[in-house]
Amino acid sequence: MKKHSLRSLLFAALVSLGGNIQAQPGPQWLNDALFYQIYPSSYMDTDGNGIGDLPGIASKLDYIKSIGVNAIWLNPVFESGWFDGGYDIINFYKIDPRFGTNTDLVNLVDEAHRRGIKVCLDLVAGHSSDKCEWFRQSREKDPNGRYSDYYIWTDTISAKDKADIARRYKAKNPASSTIGRYVEADAPRAKYYEKNFFECQPALNYGFANPDPSHPWEQGIDAPGPQAVRRELRNIMAFWFDKGVDGFRVDMASSLIKNDKDKVETSRLWREMRKWKDERYPEKVLISEWSDPAVAIPAGFNIDFMMQFGVKGYPSLFFAKGTPWGKRNEFGNCYFDIAGRGTLSQFVKNYTYAYEKTRNLGYIALPSANHDFQRPNIGTRNTMEQLKVAMTFFLTMPGVPFIYYGDEIGMKYLPNLESREGSNNRAGARTPMQWAGNATAGFSTCTPDKLYFPVDTDGGKLTVEAQDKAKGSMLNYVRQLTALRHATPALNNNGSWTLLSDTVQAYPMVYSRSDGAKTYIVALNPSGKAVSCRLPLTVKKSRTAVFTGKSKLKGNRIAMGPVSAAVIETIEK
Numbered sequence: 001m002k003k004h005s006l007r008s009l010l011f012a013a014l015v016s017l018g019g020n021i022q023a024q025p026g027p028q029w030l031n032d033a034l035f036y037q038i039y040p041s042s043y044m045d046t047d048g049n050g051i052g053d054l055p056g057i058a059s060k061l062d063y064i065k066s067i068g069v070n071a072i073w074l075n076p077v078f079e080s081g082w083f084d085g086g087y088d089i090i091n092f093y094k095i096d097p098r099f100g101t102n103t104d105l106v107n108l109v110d111e112a113h114r115r116g117i118k119v120c121l122d123l124v125a126g127h128s129s130d131k132c133e134w135f136r137q138s139r140e141k142d143p144n145g146r147y148s149d150y151y152i153w154t155d156t157i158s159a160k161d162k163a164d165i166a167r168r169y170k171a172k173n174p175a176s177s178t179i180g181r182y183v184e185a186d187a188p189r190a191k192y193y194e195k196n197f198f199e200c201q202p203a204l205n206y207g208f209a210n211p212d213p214s215h216p217w218e219q220g221i222d223a224p225g226p227q228a229v230r231r232e233l234r235n236i237m238a239f240w241f242d243k244g245v246d247g248f249r250v251d252m253a254s255s256l257i258k259n260d261k262d263k264v265e266t267s268r269l270w271r272e273m274r275k276w277k278d279e280r281y282p283e284k285v286l287i288s289e290w291s292d293p294a295v296a297i298p299a300g301f302n303i304d305f306m307m308q309f310g311v312k313g314y315p316s317l318f319f320a321k322g323t324p325w326g327k328r329n330e331f332g333n334c335y336f337d338i339a340g341r342g343t344l345s346q347f348v349k350n351y352t353y354a355y356e357k358t359r360n361l362g363y364i365a366l367p368s369a370n371h372d373f374q375r376p377n378i379g380t381r382n383t384m385e386q387l388k389v390a391m392t393f394f395l396t397m398p399g400v401p402f403i404y405y406g407d408e409i410g411m412k413y414l415p416n417l418e419s420r421e422g423s424n425n426r427a428g429a430r431t432p433m434q435w436a437g438n439a440t441a442g443f444s445t446c447t448p449d450k451l452y453f454p455v456d457t458d459g460g461k462l463t464v465e466a467q468d469k470a471k472g473s474m475l476n477y478v479r480q481l482t483a484l485r486h487a488t489p490a491l492n493n494n495g496s497w498t499l500l501s502d503t504v505q506a507y508p509m510v511y512s513r514s515d516g517a518k519t520y521i522v523a524l525n526p527s528g529k530a531v532s533c534r535l536p537l538t539v540k541k542s543r544t545a546v547f548t549g550k551s552k553l554k555g556n557r558i559a560m561g562p563v564s565a566a567v568i569e570t571i572e573k
Helices: 002-016 028-032 054-059 061-066 102-114 133-138 159-170 224-241 264-280 314-318 345-358 384-394 424-429 474-487
Strands: 035-038 071-074 078-080 089-095 118-123 182-184 192-194 247-250 285-288 303-305 363-365 402-404 496-499 509-514 519-525 531-539 542-548 551-560 564-570
Touching: 054 061, 054 102, 061 102, 089 102, 089 224, 102 118, 118 224, 159 182, 224 264, 264 285, 314 345, 345 363, 345 496, 384 474, 384 519, 384 542, 384 564, 474 542, 509 531, 519 531, 519 551, 542 551, 551 564
Parallel strands: 035 071, 035 402, 071 118, 118 247, 247 285, 285 303, 303 363
Antiparallel strands: 078 089, 182 192, 496 509, 509 519, 519 564, 531 551, 542 564
């Protein structure tokens, strides 16, 4: 409660700080948006080098449309040093040659638009690569150069910061360590620069919310350098908006301004960006990796994720003990596992708070997975029936759904893969899309040893080829759900949401979705045992629209068989 009270105070403060908080969630197309996240290196390879590319994505747009998707988000495609999966950007205005050219990106956008599909890119706003020309020039001695104050330079750091550098040097791979704030630069400009994550990712200088007078290198947010960086950020967005791109997912959106504990100045910055965008590009969208929707959406974002960090709740649903992200779940057991020993309390409490605070302002996204954490198919959650129950949840909750590529066919998280390009344990979620049952899963014409990462099709079962025409397949179940969502205002992104079951008896989870005219009831039982519960309403007549497993709704009681889900239309006489 204390945390929520603090957020409420912050929300009120933001309102009073200038720059109007948007009173509407964004362009009309978001009402029915359904996103598909693509890790470009792993989607489709057209030149046979074992790495995906933009023409490959363009070649699969008809398939993407067939699963009910009308928007895609691409992980970074800009020229990169590839130390951190594309998140160490050399040139923000150029497509990396591994993916193609700027023309290839424009062609992809044009082809997507012809099919009614929007295209959003990943914007790494907080840092660049140390190979970026801005940083190269910033290193020079001239403190008045164009890019001199694009980064944070100092000749003096604390004893603690020096100790952190020493600890990082002792790490097994210092360049891959995130320990500490500063890097020894050996540069004419100064001895040290501030980094964001790895040494090769110098932090862009948006200024300090509360500059320390004893730290002259800590520039205020209104200083020329931080203001120039803001202009550069707008220029980057405008460059790609003008080429047809429909929006950006902003990487680590809450981290731009330093010493901004309550995110007041960072929120002010994004409200400024939102105002600029709405005036010039009203149909474009901003999506934040903030993971605190109650703060991020009032700060100007159209969509914010609820996922593996930030506001608690997502891990308690999907991260079981013994899995790579299991330590993020303080309960050990997760809700969507067959053991049936999970809890809904943490998720429901925090989701409900965020939902109520952001309704009519923007959208919460609950992704099926992403490039930074494990897929649903992991550990003991590994059958198509279990995955269908999880996908029912993802595709019937309010807000904007995000399907991570391959989750529509139940692709596995592959453990213990060799780290490439900074992937570490995230490698298992970045394996090639599995199109067919051959040795390279139809992803590439290369030999298997040349693949970006290996594949595991489970004998060809976890492929588009096997599931496309198969009645009852995971892929076709997803198509049923997306078709129903698009056809049913009560289930779209704006329909209301009410929890009907309670959190004391966790199984089943039952909630309603309504647009005022029609009401649907969604019932989920991921456990391996039959369960039932009473509802705070009586349904006289109903029709099950989509289901997996067995379920029965009669009056005010719903009974669910093991590993089951149902989307039920209530019918008023």
